[in-house]
Amino acid sequence: MTVSDDASGWREYPPLELHPLLALALDEIVEHGYDGTSVRKIANRAGVTVPALYYHFENKQAMLRELLDHAMRIVLTHARAALDEAGADCTARLSALVEAIVLYTAHHRDLAFLDSERRSLTPENRAHYVAQRDELEGELRDAIRGGVAQGVFRTPHPDECGRAILSMCQGVAGWFRPGGPVDEATMARRYADLALATVQHQKGTGR
Numbered sequence: 001m002t003v004s005d006d007a008s009g010w011r012e013y014p015p016l017e018l019h020p021l022l023a024l025a026l027d028e029i030v031e032h033g034y035d036g037t038s039v040r041k042i043a044n045r046a047g048v049t050v051p052a053l054y055y056h057f058e059n060k061q062a063m064l065r066e067l068l069d070h071a072m073r074i075v076l077t078h079a080r081a082a083l084d085e086a087g088a089d090c091t092a093r094l095s096a097l098v099e100a101i102v103l104y105t106a107h108h109r110d111l112a113f114l115d116s117e118r119r120s121l122t123p124e125n126r127a128h129y130v131a132q133r134d135e136l137e138g139e140l141r142d143a144i145r146g147g148v149a150q151g152v153f154r155t156p157h158p159d160e161c162g163r164a165i166l167s168m169c170q171g172v173a174g175w176f177r178p179g180g181p182v183d184e185a186t187m188a189r190r191y192a193d194l195a196l197a198t199v200q201h202q203k204g205t206g207r
């Protein structure tokens with residue numbers, strides 16, 4: 001997953017590029033949940049035999065892991081690019097991170113929804129996914145801690161703020177609909193403002 005060479009390329013989220021069987025598995029899991037989805041249902045939806053599906057993916061668990069890996073590759077790539085553009089200013093870094101996460105969640109709602117299915121991963125696969133998710137939360141936490149150290153954020157609970165902001169951003173997947181009264185870019189900027197309010201950003205000392 002790459003972003004545009006343009007300075008604001010991290011704000012661009014092109015359509016998903018998934019293996020056709022993964023795309024169908026994603027549809028099934030979103031509609032019926034992981035436990036309600038079977039390899040046979042995915043194969044029937046694809047018009048292939050179960051052995052043909054197993055040729056590409058070992059089992060349903062492997063498909064969920066690959067979908068979650070794809071999700072994290074997208075959001076982490078964009079988050080890193082957003083941080084590169086933001087530079088050292090903690091207010092800009094927090095705002096850019098939140099924009100990147102909300103844009104990802106709004107543009108790829110079904111993929112973002114899969115975070116709720118991490119409980120269905122095997123212990124090994126869950127540890128793999130959580131390590132990637134922790135990187136994203138860690139970037140939020142570091143931006144907030146930095147802002148507290150600089151005196152631009154006044155929250156006494158920086159780590160809790162990081163978790164709360166990430167959950168807030170991921171919640172967009174549950175209600176946002178394209179074509180509504182607010183577009184993805186506007187919503188992302190609003191959530192950046194909400195994040196700054198959460199950390200008690202001191203106006204006049206930053207963004």
